[in-house]
Amino acid sequence: MSNLIVHGGTPLAGRIIPSANKNAVLPILCATLLTAEPVRLRGVTEITDVKKILEVFRNLGSSVEIDYATGVLDVHHRATCFDAAKDRLPEEMRSSIMLVPGLMARFGAARIEDDVTGCTLGVREIDPHVEVFQRFGAAVERHSDGLVLKVDGQLQANDHWTDYASVTTTENFVLCAALANGRSTLMNAASEPHVQEFCAFLQMLGAKIEGQGTSKLTIHGVERLGGGEFTFAEDFHEIVTFLALGAITGGQVEVRNSVPEQFPLIDRTFAKFGVQIIHENGWSRSVTHGPLKVKEPFTRNILQKVEAAPWPYLPVDLLPIFVALGVRAEGSVMFWNKIYDGAMGWTSELSKFGGHAFLSDPHRMVTFGGKPLHAAEVESPYIIRVAIALLMVAASIPGRSVIRNATPIRRAHPRFVENICGLGARIEWVEGD
Numbered sequence: 495m496s497n498l499i500v501h502g503g504t505p506l507a508g509r510i511i512p513s514a515n516k517n518a519v520l521p522i523l524c525a526t527l528l529t530a531e532p533v534r535l536r537g538v539t540e541i542t543d544v545k546k547i548l549e550v551f552r553n554l555g556s557s558v559e560i561d562y563a564t565g566v567l568d569v570h571h572r573a574t575c576f577d578a579a580k581d582r583l584p585e586e587m588r589s590s591i592m593l594v595p596g597l598m599a600r601f602g603a604a605r606i607e608d609d610v611t612g613c614t615l616g617v618r619e620i621d622p623h624v625e626v627f628q629r630f631g632a633a634v635e636r637h638s639d640g641l642v643l644k645v646d647g648q649l650q651a652n653d654h655w656t657d658y659a660s661v662t663t664t665e666n667f668v669l670c671a672a673l674a675n676g677r678s679t680l681m682n683a684a685s686e687p688h689v690q691e692f693c694a695f696l697q698m699l700g701a702k703i704e705g706q707g708t709s710k711l712t713i714h715g716v717e718r719l720g721g722g723e724f725t726f727a728e729d730f731h732e733i734v735t736f737l738a739l740g741a742i743t744g745g746q747v748e749v750r751n752s753v754p755e756q757f758p759l760i761d762r763t764f765a766k767f768g769v770q771i772i773h774e775n776g777w778s779r780s781v782t783h784g785p786l787k788v789k790e791p792f793t794r795n796i797l798q799k800v801e802a803a804p805w806p807y808l809p810v811d812l813l814p815i816f817v818a819l820g821v822r823a824e825g826s827v828m829f830w831n832k833i834y835d836g837a838m839g840w841t842s843e844l845s846k847f848g849g850h851a852f853l854s855d856p857h858r859m860v861t862f863g864g865k866p867l868h869a870a871e872v873e874s875p876y877i878i879r880v881a882i883a884l885l886m887v888a889a890s891i892p893g894r895s896v897i898r899n900a901t902p903i904r905r906a907h908p909r910f911v912e913n914i915c916g917l918g919a920r921i922e923w924v925e926g927d
């Protein structure tokens with residue numbers, strides 16, 4: 495287990511170039527399995543989830559050349575082989591499930607390992623995925639260590655309407671449809687920026703996709719996909735995180751941001767905590783005017799609230815970042831996680847800092863911010879942005895704090911601690927148990 499030692503209380507200041515979004519990089523890596531032509535990706539991040547997928551590719555015989563210093567990856571699935579009885583896919587990461595379509599399309603067989611839940615955010619169903627694979631013609635067998643999927647011949651185009659707008663289920667549908675034998679449509683499709691980026695990559699390979707960014711996707715299957723080059727966009731999770739770190743420490747952080755059009759709701763959410771976000775000339779910065787203070791609603795007798803749900807709502811993975819601001823800002827805020835039923839149970843860790851947060855039910859938490867806080871030793875659940883939120887609170891408090899089990903940060907954010915130290919923070923990794 496890796497822990498973080500944080501010597502907090504220093505206002506962070508400086509400029510940051512964000513890296514690529516893990517949730518764009520991983521499905522795109524999985525999508526490369528659909529083509530036997532060479533693919534070059536620029537901006538690939540050195541994170542543990544990427545390393546796990548590349549390891550699978552190497553084990554299957556694909557050619558993989560990665561230079562993390564430049565972020566250039568050359569991948570070529572030419573001599574790739576897969577045996578569902580012998581080969582295993584990565585666990586403890588959700589994206590493992592997006593290797594299925596490429597394997598089914600090429601080898602007629604794939605696996606879903608027992609643990610593809612990723613962060614421990616609550617129930618993370620696999621049924622919507624299995625249903626998609628079945629609609630494309632897969633037969634599903636339960637084995638003692640996971641599911642084995644088999645298809646006979648080409649994937650069967652179909653029309654589908656999912657229960658809810660799921661990011662990875664949408665991506666799996668598109669991956670299957672890209673090489674299916676006709677036109678497929680998906681209603682209730684997810685439209686997150688990373689889903690759109692993923693569709694743009696597949697189009698670059700020659701996939702015929704219409705409607706990206708909306709709730710209806712139409713995909714015309716093609717016989718084969720080609721190769722090509724693709725450069726990843728900046729990760730909105732990183733942009734928000736560094737802006738929030740500037741705000742919570744009372745500093746001045748500027749983050750490169752070429753997609754400010756994705757930010758209006760995010761900016762309004764920051765404003766609820768008294769933080770102004772300014773986008774100018776390709777950069778964004780957070781501005782605070784004295785201590786953080788929650789903006790009072792005009793409606794009588796309600797709490798200020800932040801609601802997270804599938805895009806275009808506030809992205810759910812950003813919720814912990816705003817909870818950290820809620821613990822710091824004077825006033826009360828209700829946080830409503832409309833997606834996960836197990837993502838908010840870390841109020842006890844906030845209370846170790848002296849913070850006051852109350853779990854109202856599995857989906858809602860109320861923060862009573864502005865209380866005096868003190869340095870503490872806390873433990874993160876296996877949730878990337880909760881580890882970061884605890885680090886944010888610690889960075890805002892003078893003294894030495896410890897974030898135990900901060901390892902999940904390495905799943906998504908390359909050089910994260912180095913980047914914050916570059917802004918003046920005193921933080922270091924230590925190995926512990």
Ligand SMILES: CC(=O)N[C@H]1[C@@H](OP(=O)(O)OP(=O)(O)OC[C@H]2O[C@@H](n3ccc(=O)[nH]c3=O)[C@H](O)[C@@H]2O)O[C@H](CO)[C@@H](O)[C@@H]1O
Pocket residue numbers: 517520588589617618619620658659660661662663804809810811832833834
């Ligand atoms: C690798 C990847 O891209 N992971 C992201 C992806 O996971 P992932 O694609 O697994 O998330 P889903 O969108 O499928 O949602 C996860 C779970 O939330 C529940 N659910 C979701 C939506 C809804 O309207 N109703 C509902 O009940 C379901 O139990 C579902 O299993 O999207 C999540 C939601 O943005 C993010 O937190 C994850 O970081």
Ligand SMILES: C=C(OP(=O)(O)O)C(=O)O
Pocket residue numbers: 516517587588589611612613614615811878879906
């Ligand atoms: C929850 C996340 O990832 P995963 O779905 O892989 O657990 C995340 O990126 O915040």
